[in-house]
Amino acid sequence: xxxxxxxxxxxxxxxxxxxxxxxxxxxxxxxxxxxxxxxxxxxxxxxxxxxxxxxxxxxxxxxxxxxxxxxxxxxxxxxxxxxxxxxxxxxxxxxxxxxxxxxxxxxxxxxxxxxxxxxxxxxxxxxxxxxxxxxxxxxxxxxxxxxxxxxxxxxxxxxxxxxxxxxxxxxxxxxxxxxxxxxxxxxxxxxxxxxxxxxxxxxxxxxxxxxxxxxxxxxxxxxxxxxxxxxxxxxxxxxxxxxxxxxxxxxxxxxxxxxxxxxxxxxxxxxxxxxxxxxxxxxxxxxxxxxxxxxxxxxxxxxxxxxxxxxxxxxxxxxxxxxxxxxxxxxxxxxxxxxxxxxxxxxxxxxxxxxxxxxxxxxxxxxxxxxxxxxxxxxxxxxxxxxxxxxxxxxxxxxxxxxxxxxxxxxxxxxxxxxxxxxxxxxxxxxxxxxxxxxxxxxxxxxxxxxxxxxxxxxxxxxxxxxxxxxxxxxxxxxxxxxxxxxxxxxxxxxxxxxxxxxxxxxxxxxxxxxxxxxxxxxxxxxxxxxxxxxxxxxxxxxxxxxxxxxxxxxxxxxxxxxxxxxxxxxxxxxxxxxxxxxxxxxxxxxxxxxxxxxxxxxxxxxxxxxxxxxxxxxxxxxxxxxxxxxxxxxxxxxxxxxxxxxxxxxxxxxxxxxxxxx
Amino acid sequence: xxxxxxxxxxxxxxxxxxxxxxxxxxxxxxxxxxxxxxxxxxxxxxxxxxxxxxxxxxxxxxxxxxxxxxxxxxxxxxxxxxxxxxxxxxxxxxxxxxxxxxxxxxxxxxxxxxxxxxxxxxxxxxxxxxxxxxxxxxxxxxxxxxxxxxxx
Numbered sequence: 001x002x003x004x005x006x007x008x009x010x011x012x013x014x015x016x017x018x019x020x021x022x023x024x025x026x027x028x029x030x031x032x033x034x035x036x037x038x039x040x041x042x043x044x045x046x047x048x049x050x051x052x053x054x055x056x057x058x059x060x061x062x063x064x065x066x067x068x069x070x071x072x073x074x075x076x077x078x079x080x081x082x083x084x085x086x087x088x089x090x091x092x093x094x095x096x097x098x099x100x101x102x103x104x105x106x107x108x109x110x111x112x113x114x115x116x117x118x119x120x121x122x123x124x125x126x127x128x129x130x131x132x133x134x135x136x137x138x139x140x141x142x143x144x145x146x147x148x149x150x151x152x153x154x155x156x157x158x159x160x161x162x163x164x165x166x167x168x169x170x171x172x173x174x175x176x177x178x179x180x181x182x183x184x185x186x187x188x189x190x191x192x193x194x195x196x197x198x199x200x201x202x203x204x205x206x207x208x209x210x211x212x213x214x215x216x217x218x219x220x221x222x223x224x225x226x227x228x229x230x231x232x233x234x235x236x237x238x239x240x241x242x243x244x245x246x247x248x249x250x251x252x253x254x255x256x257x258x259x260x261x262x263x264x265x266x267x268x269x270x271x272x273x274x275x276x277x278x279x280x281x282x283x284x285x286x287x288x289x290x291x292x293x294x295x296x297x298x299x300x301x302x303x304x305x306x307x308x309x310x311x312x313x314x315x316x317x318x319x320x321x322x323x324x325x326x327x328x329x330x331x332x333x334x335x336x337x338x339x340x341x342x343x344x345x346x347x348x349x350x351x352x353x354x355x356x357x358x359x360x361x362x363x364x365x366x367x368x369x370x371x372x373x374x375x376x377x378x379x380x381x382x383x384x385x386x387x388x389x390x391x392x393x394x395x396x397x398x399x400x401x402x403x404x405x406x407x408x409x410x411x412x413x414x415x416x417x418x419x420x421x422x423x424x425x426x427x428x429x430x431x432x433x434x435x436x437x438x439x440x441x442x443x444x445x446x447x448x449x450x451x452x453x454x455x456x457x458x459x460x461x462x463x464x465x466x467x468x469x470x471x472x473x474x475x476x477x478x479x480x481x482x483x484x485x486x487x488x489x490x491x492x493x494x495x496x497x498x499x500x501x502x503x504x505x506x507x508x509x510x511x512x513x514x515x516x517x518x519x520x521x522x523x524x525x526x527x528x529x530x531x532x533x534x535x536x537x538x539x540x541x542x543x544x545x546x547x548x549x550x551x552x553x554x555x556x557x558x559x560x561x562x563x564x565x566x567x568x569x570x571x572x573x574x575x576x577x578x579x580x581x582x583x584x585x586x587x588x589x590x591x592x593x594x595x596x597x598x599x600x601x602x603x604x605x606x607x608x609x610x611x612x613x614x615x616x617x618x619x620x621x622x623x624x625x626x627x628x629x630x631x632x633x634x635x636x637x638x639x640x641x642x643x644x645x646x647x648x649x650x651x652x653x654x655x656x657x658x659x660x661x662x663x
Numbered sequence: 664x665x666x667x668x669x670x671x672x673x674x675x676x677x678x679x680x681x682x683x684x685x686x687x688x689x690x691x692x693x694x695x696x697x698x699x700x701x702x703x704x705x706x707x708x709x710x711x712x713x714x715x716x717x718x719x720x721x722x723x724x725x726x727x728x729x730x731x732x733x734x735x736x737x738x739x740x741x742x743x744x745x746x747x748x749x750x751x752x753x754x755x756x757x758x759x760x761x762x763x764x765x766x767x768x769x770x771x772x773x774x775x776x777x778x779x780x781x782x783x784x785x786x787x788x789x790x791x792x793x794x795x796x797x798x799x800x801x802x803x804x805x806x807x808x809x810x811x812x813x814x815x
Binding site: 235356364367368383385386392520578579580599607 | 669673680684687688691695717732733734753754756757759761798801
């Protein structure tokens with residue numbers, strides 16, 4: 001009964017989404033206020049029904065209703081409660097439903113926080129989001145219903161893939177989806193601007209906080225995913241350039257380019273067309289990423305082809321969204337006035353170069369991710385593109401962007417003087433370069449990768465500091481009070497760039513100085529790594545809720561003194577019989593010590609893999625700074641002032657609202 | 664006029680820069696593409712001698728052997744028509760994946776040695792019980808096809 005209720009709720013949601021997608025846009029076109037007014041209630045109603053459907057599916061998982069095919073395939077009665085809940089989005093069908101729920105959630109957020117927008121703009125934005133939702137709901141109902149029953153029902157489920165049984169599963173996918181889907185708001189604003197033909201600074205100001213918040217979620221999602229891979233996969237890596245990772249990284253790069261180009265559009269009216277294009281790109285890449293990961297096309301192009309309805313639907317949907325937006329763009333963009341002029345050396349030009357570099361990097365990642373799929377689909381042979389390609393292309397491409405991240409914020413809008421800037425920055429430059437050459441010698445031997453990383457990282461840190469000093473130089477009175485009064489947007493940018501510096505340093509140091517040992521160990525055997533001695537104390541059997549584990553004990557000492565104990569495990573999951581390595585990690589600010597059990601060679605005789613990973617934790621800590629910077633930037637006072645002004649004043653005429661926001 | 668020239672210069676530089684980037688990317692791309700060969704193709708000498716590539720198929724039952732210190736592994740990969748001996752250094756490249764099993768699908772990346780064995784630097788098994796690495800499945804399919812055409 002409950003699953004049927006869920007199915008019914010989805011159908012109602014689709015009908016509401018149709019109303020939400022068609023009526024307000026038509027109303028905005030005809031200037032019909034009644035039709036435009038449909039947008040908000042339809043969107044909110046749609047959210048309620050999608051939430052009911054999601055709740056029904058979650059209920060089926062929580063109550064172990066194995067008559068539902070999706071539950072039988074992806075859950076198991078012994079699965080801990082929390083993983084039964086997360087199994088709701090563990091499958092293809094469930095994850096698309098989660099996507100739709102998140103989309104409905106963002107739409108409701110837009111209905112609530114869009115009171116300051118002109119009515120036709122709000123109607124178009126909500127309408128566009130409704131159309132996207134129509135696509136997803138139809139996809140679920142036509143090709144991937146999560147509520148299909150099976151008869152006869154199996155006694156028990158197949159279990160969730162053990163890799164997914166990790167706390168990471170609780171928040172990684174929802175965060176990622178909040179980010180992916182969040183770009184639909186930026187996309188909807190872009191399409192609304194194209195439909196109305198109004199591209200002004202106000203448009204950029206409206207869509208900017210939404211874009212930044214979506215980018216924050218995506219940043220958190222990717223950081224969490226990388227942390228999860230590091231903890232769960234047992235290889236000790238934090239990034240594999242795997243297609244599923246690239247699928248989230250590509251939209252992140254597009255989003256990063258977008259928030260920078262929006263800055264230029266908002267402040268100076270520059271790059272309007274480019275910004276709109278980036279908004280379309282960011283959302284298109286989010287859609288592509290979702291389908292790449294969730295359609296099964298990655299594991300096998302042929303498996304995908306055996307269920308052609310799904311594939312055709314997906315390709316059709318992508319074609320309509322991307323193609324339709326680009327056609328609209330091509331029709332409208334010639335009418336766009338070009339924005340304020342700027343000289344070759346200015347904040348605008350720096351942002352432009354940032355955008356070009358980031359988009360080029362995006363293109364290189366996209367090429368490496370999609371090319372093997374195309375070749376396979378065309379029957380031109382099987383090819384793989386591994387980390388060597390991505391590292392050799394991405395790192396040199398993105399390094400100049402890191403250098404510019406230091407310069408850009410200190411360059412004035414419109415026109416700046418290069419000699420003047422060189423004078424302001426020369427000390428920082430020399431200190432950064434000198435430290436980059438000296439520090440590695442102290443740390444453990446010269447390594448050019450470490451040097452470049454340290455140089456770029458210190459360069460950004462110094463320029464961030466210079467940014468603060470120059471901002472405060474002319475403030476009278478207490479510097480501390482002045483520091484607190486600096487706009488949040490400024491703080492956000494600086495924190496974000498500081499996070500960038502940290503992540504660059506972490507990546508460079510761990511890549512240059514990590515060490516690994518693989519050894520056979522009997523009880524009492526030692527292995528030394530980077531000054532730590534690990535002593536193997538054997539393996540004991542240990543029962544988990546839905547698995548049995550061989551649990552090893554490694555006593556770790558440093559300089560002869562016991563430091564800590566590691567318990568790596570090798571698990572066998574009861575339902576699937578699948579083995580899984582559970583690494584043991586001792587975390588630290590300046591290093592992680594990582595141990596994993598390899599193969600069992602005999603009684604209490606195992607191969608053991610140990611890593612010493614200096615500064616690896618910085619990579620994820622930096623993610624927190626990036627996210628924090630984004631949050632501050634998104635909640636800058638000027639956005640709230642704009643909202644308050646609009647809500648307290650009697651609704652002004654359209655043109656006046658635009659002029660007011662411009663001023 | 665002057666500012667117009669400057670603009671043209673800037674655009675020109677941008678285009679040249681992008682062209683250089685594109686060239687570097689394509690170059691790295693060509694250099695790092697890893698092609699896949701089935702054991703049958705390797706036996707026929709179609710696989711490159713100087714370049715890393717991937718092979719795939721089933722691990723032959725009973726073929727898995729370890730060196731006395733346990734840190735060196737050899738096994739045989741077959742597409743049911745031909746097979747290739749694979750050596751893998753656990754000492755250098757770490758343990759074999761959890762789902763590596765005799766009789767199951769596997770993909771290995773590495774180079775051919777002078778003696779015709781395949782020195783793997785990476786071994787991939789399937790992600791879960793029901794799923795075989797697509798390349799391994801492809802190798803079996805190819806071999807099966809070749810055999811049916813022979814039988815006819």
